Amino acid sequence: MKQNVFDPIRSFRDEEVHSYLSKIIDEPLFHEALAYQFGKEKVPYWLDKITTFQSIHELQQELLLPLLENLLRESVEKLTYSGTEALHKNTSYLYISNHRDILMDSFILNYILFIEGFDTIESAIGNNLFVMPWIEHLARLNKSFVVKRNLEGKALYEASLILSLYMKDTLFRRQQSLWIAQQEGRSKNGDDFTQPSLIKMLLMASDKGEESNLLNQYHIVPVSVSYEYDPCDVYKCWDAYQKSIGKSFEKTNNMRLNEMKEGLIEFKGKVHFSVTHPMIFLFQEFKMREAIQHVATAIDNEIQSHYIIYPFHWYCYDKSNYSDRYYNEYAGKENDFETRINHQLQKIEKFFTQTNEEDIMRSYLYGFYANIVKNYLAKTKSASCLNF
Template sequence: MVSDTTDVFKEIRPYRDDEVAGAIQRLIHDDEFIGAIAKYRFSGLSRWGGAAIRSLIRLYLGWRWRKVNSIRQVQLEVATYMEKMIARTTSGVTYSGLENIKPGVGYLFISNHRDIALDPAFVNWGLHSHGLDTVRIAIGDNLLRKPCVTELMKLNKSFIVKRSAKGPREMMKAFSELSSYLRHSIDEGHSIWIAQKEGRAKDGDDKTDPAILKMFHMEGKRQKIPFGDYIRSLNLVPVSISYEYDPGDLAKARELHAKATHGGYEKSEFEDIQSIVQGIVGQKGRVHVTFGQPVHGDFDNADDLAAAIDREIHANYHLFPSNLLAAGQTAGVDPAAAEAFERHMTGIPADLRERVLSMYARPVLNKD
């Protein structure tokens, strides 16, 4: 464990065991956090007895979390909520490729990005269910606008990507620190989850941003290690996450439509938080996660590596009937699945249907 005097990553790292109890107490006494639980779990009752409901929630959480004093215990607590969410909002979650992942080894999982919170959550569920340690999660500081969200994320092994850094010097410092933290984590046997690009693939087109791969290498450049050699040392594993139904498909289509028709889209202040909630409570159908082979090729530059990661993610993307039907491929699709997809599409406003269809069809086109 890093001592406080040498805690060079304190600004961006997740909480440690000795910080868990304090963070939990801050959450329990956070009015906004308790109010959010009251709204989403007891919406009918909270209108009539709001203060009493919030007091009961505080008492319950204080009792429920009274013995939680380590990150491992937090992860077990999260697992109980994941199990309930999977039962309520999916038709099952399946995995492939986990045989490639060895216990005690730190991996850099780079995945396609469809949902802010669920993508790393489903990666973690697969690892946890197979007796492997969960990941440290890269999260943009744009999501940390509420203190309670910061507490929750840092308790759940999230580290901060400073997207708000301004100016070349500040950005260089932030990315250098991030690159060093990734190296530090992997060397200590802690795996990392990071999206292949900033922001979700709202149009369904999963593409790796070479700038992220260049960031990985910044620590390697500092150590004068060639790009290809350094990348191999990171145990980089491409991950493909596919949802039969994207709980955020309508919101994504609205954003794309606004950009196409009005030339831009202005997010509301807490829209990302609303997207996280919608992802958790929305129906997802079946979900499949594929862990690819660790990248071992010889790559001279970030562009070549990005292309290789894309090929792996596209090849391993599990196609559901929703993808095939959207791409006009009806052969062999179960009639019940076709009926379910038709019902889903009737809930999409007519002016957005083509965008949603394109979103679901894109993974099929990427495989060709």
């Protein structure tokens, strides 16, 4: 394939499937993943089958879709979704969502669109997650494109421009829908807001004066992601707590692998994806900086107003606010919820050998889910009814 500026970040193509799968099937961790999902006795069958795949579609249909369906059966009590009826199959969309899980957010959205008869989407993934080469290979075979992280200055500008041009080319020329998170990395405190830098990046591919036209041609669709339980909530809270006291820690590759694994296989309870509607933007009355913030805020409004608030979330909101205001939403489930929180807190001791910060981390966990409720109440009309 001819080398071009997009090659370091683009998703792989059909003609590359055999070459990269031949490398992946020799990886012990890939064997473990197959054994976990299909049983050890089925691993030789799958390794043989994988070598016959000739296209991205075949790989997704024959292997990755069954893998995801197994994960959903084992880790999700009930998956629901809404809003896909407003989409058109001959239109390419840019889906922007809040970011709860490293892998499952885009996997589940892809699954929902697939079962509704849409083509699978390309998904953004940070290169900080490529702790092993085969993970990058499999991600890009699964129609992921790479967002380069931890850059500064000229390198950041150049990477952002290439990413912007790639997304424009993919949406317009290749007519391929995309997904990207509203902020870099997952929200560490449940407070979901769109980074203005994301909108700035998207606009780098625009001609001067054509910014609103470009965004409207992208058919931006906010997607609101709601998990009853976030398997990795305590790790996010630990990160937020460390930053609050002026400390930071560099995640090891094992930590990243563990979070990816737990996000895939651990119990999430009920999960809902609300696909909203394509947005229309008018910039004429705004200066560019104001316009960018206007777009980010509009996306936030759609995402936050379409959350599904589960009983556990109401419970955490009350605990965080020293209140029993929403007691009827979770009455009788308090002990179960505290058992779940205690289970999560044990992970901190396991990974960070901390034993004296349980109360602090408990409050951070309450706050994580409380922020989801806070933003929902602030953005919905029902808030005025609930606050009398």
